[in-house]
Amino acid sequence: MDGDCGVLWGKVSPWPLGTGDNGVPWGKLHPWLLGMGDNGVPRGQRGLMGKAKSPPFGDRGQQGPMRRTGSHENNGVPRGKVSPWPLGQGTAGSREDKGIRWGAASTGAHGPPGGWARRSLSAGPAGPRRPSPSPAEGAGRAAGEQRCWVYHCSRVAAMVKQYVSEVQRVTKVNVSVLGSWSNSKQEKEESLSEFLEDLGTIFSHEPWIQISKEGNSKFWSCSTLQKHSNNPKEEEIILVYYDQRKVMLSHLHPPLDTAASTDRKADDASKLSAIFDTVAKSKVLFMTDRYDDGPIKLTHWQSDGVEASIIVELLKQASVPACMLLTFLLSVISGICRSRVLKFWPLSFLWSKLSTCEQLGYRLQHLQVISSNKKAQNESQLMRKANIFVSLLIDVALGILLMSWLYRKNRIGHLADTLIPVADNVAEELQDLLQWLMGAPAGLKMNRALDQVLGRFFLYHIHLWISYIHLMSPFIEMILWYVGLSACLGLTMALCILSDIIALLTFHIYCFYVYGARLYCLKIYGLSSLWRLFRGKKWNVLRQRVDSCSYDLDQLFIGTLLFTILLFLLPTTALYYLVFTLLRLLVVIVQGLIHLLVDLIDSLPLYSIILRLCRSYRLAAGVKFRVLEQQDGKPLRLLMQINPLSYSSVVQTYRLPTYSCYPKDSWTSLCKKLFLGELIYPWKHKGEKQD
Amino acid sequence: MEERLYRSASGAPIALRPRQHSASCRELAVRCPRLQLRSLSAVTSAVWLAAYGLFVLSENSMVLSAAIFITLIGLIIYLHFVKIDQESLLVIGSLGIQVTSSYASGKESTTFIEMGQVKDVVINEAIHMQKVIYYLCILLQDPGDPQGVSDIVPLFQSSKPRLDCLIEVYKSCQEILEQRKTAPQPSGIK
Numbered sequence: 001m002d003g004d005c006g007v008l009w010g011k012v013s014p015w016p017l018g019t020g021d022n023g024v025p026w027g028k029l030h031p032w033l034l035g036m037g038d039n040g041v042p043r044g045q046r047g048l049m050g051k052a053k054s055p056p057f058g059d060r061g062q063q064g065p066m067r068r069t070g071s072h073e074n075n076g077v078p079r080g081k082v083s084p085w086p087l088g089q090g091t092a093g094s095r096e097d098k099g100i101r102w103g104a105a106s107t108g109a110h111g112p113p114g115g116w117a118r119r120s121l122s123a124g125p126a127g128p129r130r131p132s133p134s135p136a137e138g139a140g141r142a143a144g145e146q147r148c149w150v151y152h153c154s155r156v157a158a159m160v161k162q163y164v165s166e167v168q169r170v171t172k173v174n175v176s177v178l179g180s181w182s183n184s185k186q187e188k189e190e191s192l193s194e195f196l197e198d199l200g201t202i203f204s205h206e207p208w209i210q211i212s213k214e215g216n217s218k219f220w221s222c223s224t225l226q227k228h229s230n231n232p233k234e235e236e237i238i239l240v241y242y243d244q245r246k247v248m249l250s251h252l253h254p255p256l257d258t259a260a261s262t263d264r265k266a267d268d269a270s271k272l273s274a275i276f277d278t279v280a281k282s283k284v285l286f287m288t289d290r291y292d293d294g295p296i297k298l299t300h301w302q303s304d305g306v307e308a309s310i311i312v313e314l315l316k317q318a319s320v321p322a323c324m325l326l327t328f329l330l331s332v333i334s335g336i337c338r339s340r341v342l343k344f345w346p347l348s349f350l351w352s353k354l355s356t357c358e359q360l361g362y363r364l365q366h367l368q369v370i371s372s373n374k375k376a377q378n379e380s381q382l383m384r385k386a387n388i389f390v391s392l393l394i395d396v397a398l399g400i401l402l403m404s405w406l407y408r409k410n411r412i413g414h415l416a417d418t419l420i421p422v423a424d425n426v427a428e429e430l431q432d433l434l435q436w437l438m439g440a441p442a443g444l445k446m447n448r449a450l451d452q453v454l455g456r457f458f459l460y461h462i463h464l465w466i467s468y469i470h471l472m473s474p475f476i477e478m479i480l481w482y483v484g485l486s487a488c489l490g491l492t493m494a495l496c497i498l499s500d501i502i503a504l505l506t507f508h509i510y511c512f513y514v515y516g517a518r519l520y521c522l523k524i525y526g527l528s529s530l531w532r533l534f535r536g537k538k539w540n541v542l543r544q545r546v547d548s549c550s551y552d553l554d555q556l557f558i559g560t561l562l563f564t565i566l567l568f569l570l571p572t573t574a575l576y577y578l579v580f581t582l583l584r585l586l587v588v589i590v591q592g593l594i595h596l597l598v599d600l601i602d603s604l605p606l607y608s609i610i611l612r613l614c615r616s617y618r619l620a621a622g623v624k625f626r627v628l629e630q631q632d633g634k635p636l637r638l639l640m641q642i643n644p645l646s647y648s649s650v651v652q653t654y655r656l657p658t659y660s661c662y663p664k665d666s667w668t669s670l671c672k673k674l675f676l677g678e679l680i681y682p683w684k685h686k687g688e689k690q691d
Numbered sequence: 692m693e694e695r696l697y698r699s700a701s702g703a704p705i706a707l708r709p710r711q712h713s714a715s716c717r718e719l720a721v722r723c724p725r726l727q728l729r730s731l732s733a734v735t736s737a738v739w740l741a742a743y744g745l746f747v748l749s750e751n752s753m754v755l756s757a758a759i760f761i762t763l764i765g766l767i768i769y770l771h772f773v774k775i776d777q778e779s780l781l782v783i784g785s786l787g788i789q790v791t792s793s794y795a796s797g798k799e800s801t802t803f804i805e806m807g808q809v810k811d812v813v814i815n816e817a818i819h820m821q822k823v824i825y826y827l828c829i830l831l832q833d834p835g836d837p838q839g840v841s842d843i844v845p846l847f848q849s850s851k852p853r854l855d856c857l858i859e860v861y862k863s864c865q866e867i868l869e870q871r872k873t874a875p876q877p878s879g880i881k
Contacts, residue, residue, distance in 0.1 A: 236714050238785070624803055627781070
């Protein structure tokens, strides 16, 4: 006879969909179809999930419970192939005769991957690779067949049960035999169907599924047998096709708002995650191919040999010593960094102020993560490592690109040459500004004496600054040349150095801001205190409130005098404070933009984005269904595909944490601080003590 | 299988196409009004006239190229991200409900809701701008509270069919949802 048949087995999943013992609820059972024909189901495309999904498995023999050597009698577990052929054939010890076939040759046809074990060949010259049995042999087989039916059934059942238990042990997935399948090229064979029904009586599974396909049609018909139920109502059966390889490799992302869910919620909220979980656990079974010695030949997308890339394997081998070397270097560097020499006060203060050091520490941390010897425990840790690695790689590549651009045509020399004139220019502009303030700025009349004092003080400061810059000018080019080399550590490092250079060059503006702010702050506090005196009140420090107080006459007199002086000097100080605060804010904005860019490069999960672009099935937000061609009387056919995660969710889920935080002051508190003259520090790094 | 014509809340013609794939699987697709050629031409002419006016004022030909560029990019963005061509609902009795929106550029965005999470499908009233409209929505079950509703998913948001169309979709859905209520409770096979 022609065609194949086999046993369905799989895991019974806790996905009851409204149906009970009657009929087969979708998703409740995961039959593994062992050996499907290739009619209509393209190879590598789909797995038949007749009522649930389960990949077929087999295992490598080295790791699994299957023993490769020995005759089929000792092997025990037929890998999903149940043939109605009498035993006793194929004990010659040849590879072909071992195991499953029990005298039947395999068709050699490759069924569709995704859940198909290799076709078990029933008798007859069906496949290209089988040796075609002679007519006499065929007759003999037929005779033997009748005789051995009962013997076979129990024997087959025993072997299958043993196999199933071993599989359960290896994959830790609760599997059981759920039914049988048959794919006959000609009409239904009575003996075959009898055999399959007998199998059904041996395996007590409720309900017993039988699916079959005839001829070259691609439509399967499915029937269920209820042995012990009292309700004979026929349930509808749905066949769902899915690509097993993609489901196995994909990772289901729960919705973000249900991330913190209780166990109960996780248990019955998503059956989809149970499906993905089961398929992923069976990964070990996909590592077998048809070249494995064993009783069972499986068909899935790796039947022709496990796919692997030699480059990937070489990289894996090379990564171990590379990681060890990197760990050693990092431990040396961190040992140096932690030494006491660098912890003395001026140096530690300097390190904390320079953003380059922060960035360096951050990158060192990243390097430590990727060079650690421990394998990633779960998917998110693996993605994190991969993201860090790709981010570092891209960063260094961009940095080297920048460096090559800077050093070509001696651009860095030109940059150094223009630096001094730019600094001079800035100083001259400041001098002009101060001269303007010392005159009648914007038509306001200033207090001449205070104006002159402040103006001359700041002018002298600028003069000192310019002299200092001129002192440094011969060394600028060399310093810049060597500092530019550090761009090879990454684009982020180059940007941080740029930000630090800007901070150093505008140090005098920072100084002016501090002087102006302190003066203004003192003035404001003095004014508020004297205003209270003016009204006869006092600030009670003990009670933190304003109390009335009786002052002496001379206290009142001096207080009022001082109040008047301060009040009339307020516009001058306020103007200076305003001008220098605006300049300072300008510099802070420029530095802030650079830090934003650095933050963006640091935290962007590039590997996840590239994965979403190229292998979108790996990051699954859910599934989607499509209705396939139908035929009347046959079960409904659906195609299940993976619905990939959207780019914004990818970035949100896999963002790398960075060290900087955004301005912690809200706009109102910032304005309040500016008004009172308190010094503002708009960007504070995590881990810094509050000032 | 045949298409029936209805109107949307704003008066535009829409078409409903119900299909029955099997006893427990139905697909209901609502086709939105297509992009009108005259509105497209109007927008394009307006943009180009403005660009030409700017060009006459500024004598810079970059304005014209920029206008062409902007029109093309804007059209592509509109077709790919904004204009929805068809919204469909696939109800599979024991599996779940799938909501698909297909955009004019061919992009499809799909959401699948498992049947365990679906509490019910209802028609709600809403105040939208100055009108009161009816819309169909799926109520999601709150896992902690059997009577509670954790979230609602509104359907057909872009085509906004009127009540007569919604009633038909509602009846179709309820026929399938009732099947899961009449089926006996699942056994404890784990």
